[in-house]
Amino acid sequence: MPEAEMKNLAGLVGRAIAKRRVACELTQEQVAEHLKIGVEAVSRIERGVVLPTVIRLGEFAQIFQCGVADLVTETSSRPTDQARHIERLLSGLGHEDRAMILEIVERLATRLG
Template sequence: MPKIEMKRLAGVVGRAIAKRRVTCKLTQEQVAERLKIGVEAVSRIERGIVLPTVARLGEFAEVFRCDVADLVTETSSRPKDQARQIERLLSGLAHEDRALILEMVERLATRLG
């Protein structure tokens, strides 16, 4: 993989990890402690300076109680991955709220399409 692609991938994965950490209401210090690594290591991963190994991604997923795939597809531009993200977001909402959001998405898609 070209160096520029690796850098982009590190950034995408890092942002997804940071976003998931914030969603889980964890600090970098708490994540570092659970992974038995330094806070600077967590920071470097979240900033996209370092691309975590597959094994490390698995450890992050355990801490955040999600699938490894969630950490690499959360910021994907593929429609299928985006649909999966929307499904996760909708799953915690009441039926009426989901219906409202679906109506808004349909209107936007019609207008923009």
């Protein structure tokens, strides 16, 4: 994989990890403690300076109580992965809120398509 693509992937994965951490109301210090690494290491991963290994992704997923695939598919540009991500986002909403979001997405898709 070209270096530019690796940097982009690291950034996307890092942002997904940071987003999950914040959603779980955890600090970088708490995550670092769980992983038995330094806070700077967590920061470097979240900023996309370092791409975590598959094993490390598994550890993050365990901390955030999600699947490794959840951390990776959030970063995917494939429509099916994006659809699964949207499905997860919608699953926590009520019927009216989901309908409103669906209407917004339909309008955007029509306008942009």
